[in-house]
Amino acid sequence: MTRPMPAQVVARAEELFDVEHRASNTPMSASEMRSALALYDGMMPTLGDRFSAEIFAEFGRPRCRMLANFGVGVDHIDVAAAADHGVTVTNTPGAVTDATADIAMTLLLMSARRAAEGERLVRSGQWQGWHPTQFLGLHVSGKTVGIIGMGRIGEAIARRCHHGFGMEVLYTNRSEKAVDFPAHQVSLEELARRSDFIVIAVPGGPETMYLIGADFLAAMQEHAHLINIARGNVVDETALTEALREGRIGGAGLDVYEFEPEVPEALRGLSNVTLLPHLGTAALEVRTGMGMMALGNLQAFFAGETPPNRV
Known part of the structure; x- marks a missing residue:
């Protein structure tokens, strides 16, 4: 999980998977992304984690087989490059x-x-009171x-x-x-x-x-x-x-x-x-719903099923 997540999402993730948590709220660096592709079976990236074609270029088939994006927009992920390297990408459309x-x-x-x-x-x-204009x-x-x-x-x-x-x-x-x-x-x-x-x-x-x-x-x-x-x-x-x-x-x-x-x-x-500071989905129940949807995509994929929100 590439960012700190709402408590319910963390608890559910730990029920389903062996989880490692990245504590920072800053986007992943290129070296972090490359390491993560080599170390983990799946990831929950989000806005700012720029998985470009160059990031994938070092790999034939990385260990990571699934990027369950936390968010609906996936313009930070080169979906075609991911597919070329055997990595499935999903998002969280309805929740947002x-x-x-x-x-x-x-x-x-x-x-x-x-x-x-x-x-x-x-x-x-400095407000001096109501006036007509x-x-x-x-x-x-x-x-x-x-x-x-x-x-x-x-x-x-x-x-x-x-x-x-x-x-x-x-x-x-x-x-x-x-x-x-x-x-x-x-x-x-x-x-x-x-x-x-x-x-x-x-x-x-x-x-x-x-x-x-x-x-x-x-x-x-x-x-x-x-x-x-x-x-x-x-x-x-x-x-x-x-x-x-x-x-x-x-x-x-x-x-x-x-x-x-x-x-x-x-x-x-x-x-x-x-x-505004990118508040589009900034409500606890919404961010929790996004996390649960991303986890549902991961769960389906590793159960051998087609993820419901494959991009």
Whole structure:
């Protein structure tokens, strides 16, 4: 287990397997990953443990036969290289959906209503009381939301926006998505032009790197807000910082960053962006559920069965 885990997950793991625990919360180094591939039958890696093709290159068939990723995104694992070396990769898709959608809505509301700015003012001791023009933000109800990526998480966000706030839903996706509420598939360019709020919910990886760049940001309405709960490198962080600094968009809410955990000082210094420390699934029952799902994948694999969440 490459990170400290919730107590219930640790207890269940120790019921099922001979377990070694890595005590650090930092990503594994290249030497740690290579050693682990040689020493263990299975691993539970997570975000930041970059199992690249180069890491696998030293092995024909490593001892490790299973990477049970703790999380839904596997852009930190070269799945094709793993397969070439006889290593199965799984993830934890269903466990993260609602929690990540909730964080998207948290960021959307915080950005729209300037909640982070207001909270900083109160903490500073400088608040002088309510007045009619203080921290005027953007009303959310009845606005148009554009969802980039209509998978499980994107649909959960869209559902909250429609049913909770009466928002019109636009989306971009590789294919049309059948849902039981009004949602209209449009091009990425049209979504940028028409949306009051844009939420990014695509997987990470080479196909989506810098999907949101200067051209997309230039097409957004001046009052619109961009929310990213996907992967940091889906957005050109430099272009976003410039758009925010120049007031060309209304604001942004970010839970992920291009070079996480590094967040540029230029971005941190802006008042019109809300910054969270990758809280997408940070609820005890959710992280416990993710761990149990990863252990279920491991248990099935070593019982000779097909893991339920094979990537």
